[in-house]
Amino acid sequence: MAKKQQSELTTAEKKKQQKRDLILESAKVVFSKKGLIDATMKDIIEECGISRGGIYLYFRSVDEIFLAVLEQRSKRKFDDVREMIMEQVPFETILNKYFSDHRKRLLHSISDGMLRAVYEYYYTHKTEASSSLQQAQLSETKRTIHEIFQVGVQQGVLKDENLAVIAENYMFVIEGLGILALTGHITEQTIDDQIAVMRQLLPYRN
Structure with a gap:
């Protein structure tokens, strides 16, 4: 009986x-x-085909849904x-994959409101949580x-020099490109x- 209840659960x-x-x-x-600002609970209800009451069993607001989407997106x-x-x-294979993924994301962001939604959230929710x-x-x-970078060090490709600072620099460049993508003026050449x-910042071994 207990096994059956566990299975049903x-x-x-x-x-x-x-x-x-x-x-x-x-x-x-x-x-x-x-984007986020123009999205409504009605839009989400119509898209997923679940009743308003059904959605409210899981989420209380559009903002709460957005945060869950953002968390899921970050993990994946x-x-x-x-x-x-x-x-x-x-x-080099990992680094190429990382750059390729960002390149696709940035070019796709020109027509994709998800990146815009992320920045809309940050700019309209000036709270400690955001x-x-x-x-x-x-x-x-x-x-x-x-x-x-640490994989590069372990494989003898990179020197272990200023890698934390370089990683931070990468982060700033990627974020800057993301903001530029929102304007629709980013190009493949700019990204490349x-x-x-x-790449030139990396301390390769001779």
Whole structure:
């Protein structure tokens, strides 16, 4: 009997998670089309096909949904790169993948409102919580970059010199390119030029 109840609970929890994921995926579509400021709960309801009451069982507001989308997005953002780091794939392969992912994201951001939604949230929510969230996002970016560099050190490709500072520089350049992408004036050449400059900062071994 206990096993049956546990099985039923597991099934119920899975269904609950699936419904939550559906809401977040639908909300992501809405935010990508409309940004954050123009998105409404009605938009999300229409996109996912779940009743207003059904959504409120999971989230109380558009802001709460957006934060959940942002958290999910952050976790998945560079899953492939993190997996490559864990598997100790050659440094240059990981670095190329990291730059390639950012390049695609930046070019896609010209027509994708999700990046705009992120900055709208930061600029319209001047709270300690939003500030902490933004800082956590930046720290995660810097940490991922530094972990890539450490692979280079371990594989004898890079010298262990000023890597924390260089990782921070990468973070600032990437954030700056993200803001430029919001204007719609970023070009492939601009991105490629900045990537080339970032590569030149690395302390390669002779």
